[in-house]
Amino acid sequence: MSLLELKGVKKIYQQGKIKVPALRGVDLIVEQGEFSTIFGPSGSGKTTLLNMIGCLDTPTEGEIRLNGNKVSDLSRKALAMTRRFNIGFVFQSYNLIPVLTAYENVEFAIRLIDHTSELKVKERVLKILEEVGLKGLENRRPNELSGGESQRVAIARALVKEPKLVLADEPTANLDSKNAADVVKIMVKMNKELGTTFIFSTHDPMVMEYAHRYINLKDGMISADERRG
């Protein structure tokens, strides 16, 4: 059974009286453990597609299955629970909570699903922060971290609950090339070590080099889908 399955997914936005198609019928199957990139020009529907896959939005037409379960017509509450337990997100602008430390930002994600002992949670958070190379920076707040460090916190936050799928929307767009490479290397490492499936959108050719699968999106449709290695 595939981790993710999209069949004829369409998304049409209504802007006033005009209907704007963002996705025009996407068929896609993603297996567990894949490290895929979605690329394409601006307005091609990358973010819309990630939102559909991430259960943040529902398609106008078509079907989405996550882990075999149909998620395309779930209620808001059910979608929230699906995201909570199955999906991690990494955003371009990190979206860390400024009043929380790096440790607390990561803890925040795990507290939503794990109400076990403080000690167990602490162990898990510290471990993931160490894995993304932030050992010693646990008590720093976002304004005391560099862009690269902030994005690593965001990756740790996405991974700490050990989701089946991590979606990253242009995760390196705000980073310099060195930090971008570091962040992608961490995602690759996590993909290998934890077997987490990654799907990320990017414009950056350097970042794309690390992917195993390239999904090219054009005018709301998949124009190319290639695998490497």
Place this chain on the structure above:
Amino acid sequence: MFSIKLGLKNLTRQKRRNSITILVIAFAFFIYLFLDSVMGGMEQLSFNNIINFETGNIQVAYPQYWEEREELPLENLIYLNQDIEESIKNIDGLLATSPELRFIANLNNGIDEIAVIGLGILPEKYNEVYTTQQYLVAGSIFSPGESKAVIGKGLAELMDLKIGDYITLLIRTKEETFNTIDLEIGGLVNTPHPMINNGIVFVPLDIAQQALNVENGVSMITIRTNKEKEITPIIDDINQNFQKKNINIKAYSWRESAETVIAYSAAQDAETAVVLTVILVIGMIGIINNVILSALERTREIGMMKALGMREWEIVLVFMIEACGVGIIGGLAGCLLGAAGVGWMVKYGYDLSYIGGDMSLYGIPILDKIYGVWNLSSFIFIFFFGIIIALFSSIAPAYWAAHKDPVKALYHR
């Protein structure tokens, strides 16, 4: 729960805005506590003035007299005898009794004339029930049989009278014939009770009785007890004693003579409700404004929370905790400010001369200075009231924030 922790940590954001909201709430609470203290102080002072200068704790009179007492009739007077005295004197908690004869008179100083209330008293007994003697500012209290009067300083100034001057009281006897009482001003009093200061002429009881032709009749007997907070059982005991002796006299609480002040006290409750409503509105506007602005500023953050799978009620809880924190800090600050204001009013009071000095114009028997009172229950009430306002007024804007579409929130559309 992490939502609570996050809500509390969020209090450290937008410090300036939170501080302004906290200050607004604190100021509103301060106003409430200060007004409550002043109102309470006025009420207490009014009641004290009524008891100490006007009625004692209990008044004993014939019911027919009691009903018409405002007109100061010379009918249905009490004629003192052994049975009446015995019915009162063995009551538990009794400190003193004072017979008094109240009558209508016109005071004439030889030039002008003014309507006054004449009060025939036995000085020794009167001084055991009332505190008027402590406010004697000139001269002395008369002795029984002396043709002397004691008047208030206000009345003396109005009629241009001083110690040693002579006045004539024009009166109507029980038989509706005119009579006069010539008296020398023997003493001047300056009490905190406006009526005593401006409208009463104290005269020896025997002289008043003789002039009014009422033999040994008195309008009422006033009683001072040492159980001021438990006068109902004392009143019941007195009434039972009268009943046993088949005397149709009744005892009445001072409260029945303080209807204006009690009515004012009831009006004060309505005023408190208005003040509370204003505080409610101020607090609600402050909190709603705070939550809406926070939600607008944190739109992306709300989107991120939703992306992580936070449910709407969990996001609502974050905002409610934050609003509750503002309410608690505002409430504490308000209570501290209130305590300072109330403490100042309790210690130093407020000189009414700045606003005219005589509250009797409004039916309140207070002159000169009012003091605040401590009312712990008001502090507790307003503190929790603030938290409840904060919680309830944050629900709608917090729900509005939490209900945002996650995609629109994430990309701030």
